[in-house]
Structures are given as C-alpha cells and as structure tokens.
Amino acid sequence: MILNLFYFLAFLSVICSFMVVTARNPVHSVLYLIITFFTIGCQYLILNAQFLAAVHIIVYAGAIMVLFLYVIMLLNLNQTTEVHKSNYAKFAAAIASGLLLLVMVSSLKGADLLSNALPQNSQVGLIENLGKILFNSFLLPFELSAILFLAAMVGAVLIGKNEVK
C-alpha cells in the first residue's frame, strides 16, 4: 500500500519535473514545479516526517515559488520574447547538470537502501525529536547554516538597495 503510494508519487514528480523543463510557457513551468514540490512533500509524509513536509510546502511551494511566479509575471515572458541561448551555453549546461546527476547517483550508491527503505515507524521526523537532535547532536552545523542564511540575506539587501550618492 505504502510502496504503491510511493511509486505513484515518484511517478508524478518525475512527470511533473519533466514538464517543468519542456513546457514552453514559463508560468506553466512554475506551476508544474509547484506540483513537483507537493509530491515531494507527500514523500516526507510517507516517511512520517510531518514537520519537514509542512516546512517544505511552506518554504518552497508557499514562498519561493510565489516569488518565482511574481518575477515571471512582472517580466511577462512568453514564447516570442524568450531568449535563445547559444549552442555553447546549452552544451555547458548539459555537461554541468550531467555532472551533478553523476554526483547524486554516486552518493546513493554507498547507501544501504534496502534496510531503510520504509522507516514508517521512525519518530525522528516529529518536531520534538527533530528539535532535540538539531540542538544537541548537530548544534554547530545548525548554527553555521544560520550564519550562512544571514550572510545571504545581507547580500540580497545590499544588491537590492538603491545606490544613494
């Protein structure tokens, strides 16, 4: 039952992410990407990671994609105004994403897939346990990522600021 649900969601997310790339209209691409995020959120729910699922939906589908849609609507992109990239750029993009794919697949190779295939009864994704783990075992990486976010935020404000001379 759970496994079938997993396959269904995985199928949906693959199809939708394929549509993100192939859709001609950028707004349609964004909408497909939102559906992809939803299917991934549901995968977290299957793993009993409710907190992660909710935060995933709020941050990715609820905030980042709204801003994407916002920018695309403002720029009013469509087929006629679409920028055509040169063949070199396409070639470089294909190689770069291919390398990324290679890294991701190779990181899966070492993982013990079968024993952790369905940790449905895992309680680690619930908010209390997650908080305890984050603030005990992984305090330093957690704080470091917070500093990284802060730096990114300051950078964004600096770029967005009007130059006053």
Add this chain to the structure above:
Amino acid sequence: MLAFIIYKFILVLIVFLISLGIAAYSTYGERKIAAFLQDRMGPSKAGPYGLLQPIADGVKMFMKEEIIPDVSNKWLFILGPCIAMFTACMTGVVIPWGRPLIIGGETYALQITDINIGILYVFGVVSMGVYGIMIGGWASNNKYSLLGAIRASAQMISYEVAMGMSIIALVMTTGTISLSEIAAQQDHGMWNVIKQPLGFLIFITCAFAECNRAPFDLPECETELVGGYHTEYSSMKLGFYLFAEYINMFISSAVISTLYFGGYNMPFINELGLANNVLSILGVVFLFAKIIFFIFFFMWIRWTLPRFRYDQLMDLGWKKLIPLSIFNILLTGAIMIAKDLL
C-alpha cells in the same frame, strides 16, 4: 472502522456546511454593519429584516452570464477561483471546535484531525491561498488583474513573515504547535492573549493582510485597479472569489479565538460542575460567539479605517511588524529565563 469513517465524514460535512453558512450570512452581516455605521437601513426587502438576501445574491450569481475572455488561458482562468475556494475550506479540519463528547463510553473529538503540526498546517494552507489570486489574475490577461495579482502575492509573502514570527513567541510560551493542545492548555491557565498581547496585535494585523481585508485590500482596490484580480471574472467564478474571502475571514477568526482567546473555553466554567457533554456543547457555543465577535471586528475595521497606500503597507509589514515581532520573541525568551531563575 466504518463507524469511525462515518463519524469523521459527518464532522467534515458539518464543518463544511457551517463554513459556507457563516460565510453566506457574513455577506448579509457586512451590509447590515456597514449600513449601521453609515446610518442607513441596509438590505431589508428580501424576507424579514432582509434575512433572505444571501440566498437572493446566490441565485443572482448563478443566473449571471458566464464570460471567459477569449485571450485568457481557459484552464488556469477556471483553476484560479477553484484554488481560492479549496484552500479557504481546507483549514477548518485542524481547528478544535469543542472538548470531546463522550457518548456511550466512546470519546468523540470535535476536531476532524488532530495533527501535531496544526499551526504549520494552517500556515501551509494560507500560503497556498495566494495561488488562487495569482493564477486567476495572470490568466485574465488584463493589466489591472495582473497588477492586483502581483500586489496580492507581495503582500501575502511580506505579512506571512511577521505572522510566523508572532506565532513563534506563542509556541515558546505554550511549548506545542498542536492546536488541540493549545486550546486545552487555556482551559486551566490564562488565555494566551494575556501572556502574548503584542504577539496577538501583530497576528491580527497580519490576519487582516492575509485575508485581503480592508484596510489592506489593495489587490482589489477599486479606485486604482477597477476590480483588481477579479476584474475579468463574472457569474459564480466571481462569487467563489468573494465567498472565499468570507470563508477565510471565518477561519482566521476561528484560529485567532483558538490561539489567543481560549478556543472553546470560558473562565470559571469548570467551577459550575456541569456534565461533560453539556460542557462540550457550551464550549462550541462559546467558540462560535468568539468567532462571530471577531468577524464583527473585521467588518468594524473595514468600515472605520481608510485603505493604506501600497508603500505604507510594505513599510508597516517590513519595517514595523517584523522588528516588533523579533522584539516580542526576545522579550518572551527573557521573561521565560527570568521566571526560571527566580
């Protein structure tokens, strides 16, 4: 198992129908309150005191000609109001409407589902709500609609931040993000509004902005944008957008009452020594009294305050509410540490 499904199904149906019913009569209430504040009569012709006005409005909406602009993307044009309505109805499932009923030894919780991330669920659904407006506004292929949609998305994103931060302070004092536990805690202790007055003010301001209600109703500002995101909509699709706004108002009143005003609790009610089921039915009545008060408050504000200018709205969100909510978090933390030390 079957009994469980039937009981949940009935509960979902009741909550859905109550949401629709309250939303319908909110439109009537809105007009009556506007009329009262402006020294007019308000709707008075349909039925006694104009009580049949919402039904007449509904019939009118259904009978109107349905227009889909030729140039618009038809699917997305229809999808817009559907998403708005769908997300408006989705939040009701995590709100605890009353304390559990006990019938024949079986406990029946008056809450459709008690997920332990209740507040986050509400946030997730609220952040989805903006897609209804954005998709509808974009698919209309009208500059006014597009401007309305863009305003809506910027406004929702900005106020969600402050709203989330005001909730963090509340979560710090309650120690849980499950709505049923927050409601149950206020049964014995104080209402959260006493512990978190600043957080409550920030939250209710953001709730106004998230519902696109006056004084923050810039996405549908008729003096600048004709009708805002729903300029091109007609018939029941327009009705869905307007209706979704009233359902959102009802749901956010319910969330405010649950988080800050004790939910289904009333002070000193436990001292009366009533039976459990009587208490739980009284609790539902109290919760609805609070919700209706907040709906009235929403309307009261609408007919009292003028609309903000767009830069003022952004100023208030980013430069006042967000720093204030961070200050609130710091203050709450400091008080909690001080309490521990003493």
